[in-house]
Amino acid sequence: MRIAVCQLNSRDDRDANLKVARDLLARAADGGADVAVLPEYTDYLGPGRTTPAPEQLGGPYCEFFAEAARDLGIWVLAGSFHEEGPDSERTFNTMPVFDRTGTLVAAYRKIHLYDVEIPGRVSYQESKTVAPGTELVVAPVEGVPWGLSICYDLRFPELYRGLAIAGATVLVVPAAFMQHTGRDHWEVLLRARAIENQCYVVAAGQIGDHDPGRTCFGRSMIVDPWGTVLAQAPDTVGVTFAELDLSRLDRIRQELPSLANRRLD
Template identity: 75%
Template sequence: MRVAVCQLNSREDRAHNLTVARDLLERAAAGGAKFAVLPEYVDFLGRSADAPKPESADGEFAEFFASAARELGLWVHAGSFHETGPDPARTYNTSLIFTPDGSRAAIYRKIHLYDVEIAGRVSYQESRTVAPGGQTVVADVDGVPTGLSICYDLRFPELYRQLAIAGAKILVVPAAFMLHTGRDHWEVLLRARAIENQCYVLAAGQIGDHEPGRTCFGRSMIVDPWGTVVSQAPDTVGVTFADLDLDRLDKIRTEVPSLANRRL
C-alpha cells in the first residue's frame, strides 16, 4: 500500500486551510497514494475566541472531505476538526476517515487531552474547551486494520497496545505537536509505538507558527514496524510518501513475536 502524510500550516482562515488540504490530497493521489493522512485541526488553528462554530460529524467539513475522497478515488483521513461536543462550552477533537466512494469509514474522538502547565513556557488546558472521547477505534482501510489516535494520545502506550491487540497493523497519528516538546519527543515516541506494537505508524503534523504565539514542530513521518523512519517531511508544507510492505510486517511479527508472547 502506498501512503502519504500531508503536512500543513493551518491558521485562522478556515477556507484557506481547507483549500490547501485539498491541494495536498490531490498531490497525494497524483503520487499514487491509496491512503492520505492530514494533521490535527486541519480546519482551524488559532485563538479559541476566533474558532469557527463547531459542526456535526456529517456537516460541511465532512462533506468537503467526502467529496475529495470520491473525486480523487482516495482513502482520506481528514486529520481532525472541531466537532459539536456534549455541551456548549466544549467540542470534540474528531478524526474522520472516508473511503474512495466518499462514504465514512470511521470516526474517532481524541481520548487524552493536553493539559500542561510549565512555568514561563507553556500554559495550555485543552480540557477547558474540548471533551474527551471514550472509545478506541480500529478502522478497515483498504483491507488493512488501522488504529486511530490524535496527537497527545501518543504519550499513552496503553492506547496503542489496545489497538494492536484489536488487530491494527497501521497506527495513525495526526498531530499539532509543539516545537519545544517535538524536537526531543516526537520521533522517539513514534518509533517506540511502532516497535512495541510492530505496526507501521503514519504521523501527519502541523508545521510552523500559529496564534496565539505557538509553533508546531512538523517533521511528519512514516515509521516501519522495526522502528525505522522510512520517510520524513522537510520543514515545509507538503506531502511525503512511503510504500508499506505488509509482508515485512508479518515477517517481523514472526521473527520477534513480542505481541504473541505478551502475558499481560
C-alpha cells in the same frame, strides 16, 4: 499500500486552510497514494475567540473531505475538526475517515487531552473546551486495520497496545505537536509505538507558527514495525510518501513475536 502524509501550517483563515489541504490531497493522489493523512485541526489553528462553530459528523467539514476523497479516488483520514460535543461548553476533537467513494467509514474522538503547564513556554488546557472520547477505534482502511489516535494520545502506550490487541497493523497519529516537546520526543515516541506494537506508524503534523504564540514541530513521518523511519517530511508544507509492506510486518511478527509473547494485557 502507498501512503501520503500531508503537512500543513493551518492558521486562522479556515477557507485558506481547506484550500491548501485540498491541494495537498490532489498532490497525494497524483503521487499514487492509496491513503492520505492530514494533521490535527486541519481547518483551523488560531485564537479561540474565532474558532469555527462546532459541526456534526456529516457537516460542512466532513462534506468537504468526503467530496475530495470521492473526486480523487483515495482514502482520506481527514485530520481532525471541532465536532459538536456533549454540552455547550465543550466540543470533541474528532478524526473522520473516508473511503475512495467518499463514504464515512469511521470516526475517532481524541481520548487524551493536552493539559500542560510549562512555565515560560507552554500553557494549554485542552480539557476546558474539549471533551474526551471514550472508545478505541480500529478502522478498515483499504482492507487493512488501522488504529486511530490524535496527537497527545501518543504519550499513552496503553492506548496503542489496546489498538494492536484489537487487530491494528497500522497506527495513525494526526498531530499539532509543539516544537518545544517535539524536537526531543516526537520521533522517539513514534518509533517506540511502532516497535513495541509491531505496527506501521503514520504521523501527519502541523508545521510552523500558529496564532496565538504557538509553534508546531512538523517532521511528519512514516515508521515501519522495526522502528525504521521510512520517510520524514522536511520543515515545510508538503506531501511525503512511503510504501507499507505488509509482508514485512508479518515477517517481523513471526521472527520476533514480542506482541504474541506478552504476559500482561
